[in-house]
Amino acid sequence: MIDQQPEVVLDDSRDPIVVVDGLHIVYRVYGAGGNKGSAASALMRVVRREGRPQMKEVHAVRGVSFIAYRGDAIGIIGTNGSGKSTLLKAIAGLLPPARGGVYTDGQPSLLGVNAALMKDLSGSRNIVLGCLAMGLDMEETKKRYDQIVKFADLKPGFIDYPMNTYSSGMGARLRFAIAAARTHDVMLIDEALATGDAKFKRRSKAKIEELRKDAGAVFLVAHNLDVIEETCNRVIWLDDGRIRMDGDPQSVIKSYTEASGK
Numbered sequence: 001m002i003d004q005q006p007e008v009v010l011d012d013s014r015d016p017i018v019v020v021d022g023l024h025i026v027y028r029v030y031g032a033g034g035n036k037g038s039a040a041s042a043l044m045r046v047v048r049r050e051g052r053p054q055m056k057e058v059h060a061v062r063g064v065s066f067i068a069y070r071g072d073a074i075g076i077i078g079t080n081g082s083g084k085s086t087l088l089k090a091i092a093g094l095l096p097p098a099r100g101g102v103y104t105d106g107q108p109s110l111l112g113v114n115a116a117l118m119k120d121l122s123g124s125r126n127i128v129l130g131c132l133a134m135g136l137d138m139e140e141t142k143k144r145y146d147q148i149v150k151f152a153d154l155k156p157g158f159i160d161y162p163m164n165t166y167s168s169g170m171g172a173r174l175r176f177a178i179a180a181a182r183t184h185d186v187m188l189i190d191e192a193l194a195t196g197d198a199k200f201k202r203r204s205k206a207k208i209e210e211l212r213k214d215a216g217a218v219f220l221v222a223h224n225l226d227v228i229e230e231t232c233n234r235v236i237w238l239d240d241g242r243i244r245m246d247g248d249p250q251s252v253i254k255s256y257t258e259a260s261g262k
């Protein structure tokens with residue numbers, strides 16, 4: 001178990017956009033014990049004056065600290081369950097810290113593979129919904145519509161089909177295309193590129209470069225280390241909720257690959 005995490009040093013020459021300070025995230029899972037569901041066991045608890053069924057805590061992020069600067073594209077890597085998605089959600093403000101905090105200069109936007117689009121509606125209706133949800137007005141949405149369709153580059157005709165007929169890759173492309181139609185102060189991308197094909201990955205990479213220039217910072221969680229290495233200027237390796245290493249993509253990925261035997 002590694003308790004020592006890298007020391008955070010402020011780079012005065014750059015403009016910080018996200019500061020994560022001693023962040024702890026704890027999930028509480030209620031009813032994790034046995035006999036949780038039955039009415040009889042609930043009645044017995046009342047009779048015995050016992051409290052709630054057993055509550056289990058999952059300490060997913062354990063004292064993580066780092067500073068992201070404007071123009072950073074940070075890849076987050078680590079084995080399954082190491083806390084990558086939890087960290088992104090916390091930066092997006094979707095999970096309350098148990099301790100520590102996250103400070104961002106600007107609005108973070110989380111683009112997950114499961115981002116909330118309406119699966120029963122067509123791709124084109126979802127583009128309009130997605131743009132409005134991101135705060136664009138109808139006129140701006142109309143202006144960006146063609147560009148989004150072109151970027152998503154779905155099979156002909158599919159833009160008018162309901163999204164529940166899309167493959168996971170097609171859905172991810174459309175979600176990414178919608179999110180990329182606007183500049184974001186802090187853009188958080190969870191595995192969206194993992195399901196795309198090589199051509200889409202190339203275009204996404206170019207788009208992320210563009211977003212980095214216009215926006216503040218981009219965070220990218222992916223299991224595909226090639227995508228991370230090609231797209232990011234910095235990589236954070238999470239191990240059991242702690243930062244194991246934070247640095248340039250080549251060295252962090254090399255150490256991670258050696259340690260995990262991948």
Ligand SMILES: Nc1ncnc2c1ncn2[C@@H]1O[C@H](COP(=O)(O)OP(=O)(O)OP(=O)(O)O)[C@@H](O)[C@H]1O
Nearest residue numbers: 027029058060078079080081082083084085086087
């Ligand atoms: N909603 C939840 N309730 C309880 N525990 C959770 C919840 N979401 C995640 N966890 C736990 O938190 C820990 C970190 O999960 P997280 O999804 O952040 O990992 P990850 O690194 O993104 O994993 P993966 O690579 O599999 O996507 C895991 O132990 C997981 O079981």
